[in-house]
Amino acid sequence: MSASGGQRVVVKELGETPPDALEQHLALEPMARPSTLGPREVLVAVKSAAVGWVDLLMLSGQYQHVPKPPYTPGLEYAGEVAEVGAEVKGVSAGEAVLVDGFVAGPRSLGEYRGAGGFASWAVVPEEAVRRLPGKLSFDQAASLLGSYETAIHCLVTRGNLQAGETVLVHGASGATGLAAVHVAKLLGARVIATGRSDEKLAVVKAQGADVVLNTRAPEGHGGARRFRDEVKALTGGEGADVVYDGVGGDISVESLKCLKFGARFLIVGWAATPFVAKGKGGRGAPNANLLPTNLIMMKGLDVLGCPTIISTVVNPAIRAPRQKLLFDWVESGRLVPYVSHAFPLSEVKEALRAKWRGDVIGGAVLHP
Numbered sequence: 001m002s003a004s005g006g007q008r009v010v011v012k013e014l015g016e017t018p019p020d021a022l023e024q025h026l027a028l029e030p031m032a033r034p035s036t037l038g039p040r041e042v043l044v045a046v047k048s049a050a051v052g053w054v055d056l057l058m059l060s061g062q063y064q065h066v067p068k069p070p071y072t073p074g075l076e077y078a079g080e081v082a083e084v085g086a087e088v089k090g091v092s093a094g095e096a097v098l099v100d101g102f103v104a105g106p107r108s109l110g111e112y113r114g115a116g117g118f119a120s121w122a123v124v125p126e127e128a129v130r131r132l133p134g135k136l137s138f139d140q141a142a143s144l145l146g147s148y149e150t151a152i153h154c155l156v157t158r159g160n161l162q163a164g165e166t167v168l169v170h171g172a173s174g175a176t177g178l179a180a181v182h183v184a185k186l187l188g189a190r191v192i193a194t195g196r197s198d199e200k201l202a203v204v205k206a207q208g209a210d211v212v213l214n215t216r217a218p219e220g221h222g223g224a225r226r227f228r229d230e231v232k233a234l235t236g237g238e239g240a241d242v243v244y245d246g247v248g249g250d251i252s253v254e255s256l257k258c259l260k261f262g263a264r265f266l267i268v269g270w271a272a273t274p275f276v277a278k279g280k281g282g283r284g285a286p287n288a289n290l291l292p293t294n295l296i297m298m299k300g301l302d303v304l305g306c307p308t309i310i311s312t313v314v315n316p317a318i319r320a321p322r323q324k325l326l327f328d329w330v331e332s333g334r335l336v337p338y339v340s341h342a343f344p345l346s347e348v349k350e351a352l353r354a355k356w357r358g359d360v361i362g363g364a365v366l367h368p
């Protein structure tokens with residue numbers, strides 16, 4: 001530790017894969033408390049930083065937004081305002097805030113990309129901070145925007161999910177998957193949630209899913225098992241109205257067989273086939289996610305791509321209503337993110353390994 005007691009994680013070069021990057025190229029370094037602030041800047045003492053799937057993919061440049069090393073990971077975080085610049089009016093020292101990963105940190109596009117949350121401090125522009133909503137803890141607040149804005153963008157903006165409809169949520173124990181379970185229930189939908197672990201699915205059920213299905217294939221068969229008959233039986237023989245697919249690969253194809261005519265298929269991500277780009281930021285990997293057009297055609301399906309951030313960059317106006325819905329739910333106490341794991345910053349490698357292994361349910365966080 002430095003004399004001032006701070007530390008930050010630094011990724012010195014991109015890896016071939018996330019595990020390669022975290023074992024070979026990631027280090028914890030001393031960090032001095034930043035001593036100068038611009039007039040519109042805020043110094044945040046980070047209390048909790050989310051350890052997300054996208055943080056992992058970024059380590060090897062296998063996410064669409066490639067960071068330039070050396071960089072500090074940590075897309076989303078929350079903390080206490082330590083100091084404010086001379087012209088900052090909206091927040092003051094001592095207040096608890098969350099930082100918007102869209103405006104600051106490695107996923108942002110402007111000049112604050114260096115302000116990653118795996119660090120004791122971050123200097124961010126005033127517009128990046130927002131007081132903690134409702135009664136959220138730092139851990140819960142650090143696990144809010146990315147996952148819940150994704151769930152709302154997919155289910156509401158793209159999927160038009162209605163009360164009384166049935167939605168099949170894949171990867172439901174994951175960060176965006178569990179957010180989708182919460183959001184779908186708040187919208188009044190019925191949720192059939194899938195995953196590969198009975199233990200994790202028990203938590204997903206306790207978090208509100210109406211039915212959980214373990215879709216793990218028998219040993220040695222890979223992919224997902226057949227589950228269309230169960231979904232059909234649960235929906236009076238008709239099939240689900242919507243599928244929220246953050247997993248990809250085999251489960252997507254099986255899903256097409258348990259949807260009702262005219263259903264919506266929301267493409268959210270591909271946790272099962274993460275390497276759609278090459279390591280070290282390379283592009284042009286073979287595409288592991290292909291859907292048969294005959295099933296899409298004959299079932300009259302709407303297949304909807306749902307890239308939350310890209311859609312918001314293209315049309316920034318979609319963000320305000322999404323955030324209003326989200327913050328109303330949080331302020332009224334109806335929505336509380338679930339965080340299963342917390343690690344000290346010194347255990348950053350173990351935190352990233354746990355996320356990669358799939359130990360986490362909902363969110364995992366680091367405490368600088």
Ligand SMILES: NC(=O)c1ccc[n+]([C@@H]2O[C@H](COP(=O)([O-])OP(=O)(O)OC[C@H]3O[C@@H](n4cnc5c(N)ncnc54)[C@H](OP(=O)(O)O)[C@@H]3O)[C@@H](O)[C@H]2O)c1
Pocket residue numbers: 052053054146150170171172173174175176177194195196197200223246247251267268269270271272273306307308309355358360362
């Ligand atoms: N559309 C968007 O704007 C957007 C935003 C954020 C993230 N994403 C993408 O959405 C996907 C999920 O993100 P996340 O943050 O929820 O990830 P996550 O927290 O790692 O969760 C993914 C879940 O998928 C399941 N899974 C993982 N590997 C699997 C496999 N081989 N077969 C079946 N299920 C598997 C796991 O559940 P079980 O272990 O229970 O099976 C896991 O909990 C990622 O591809 C991510 O890049 C998209």
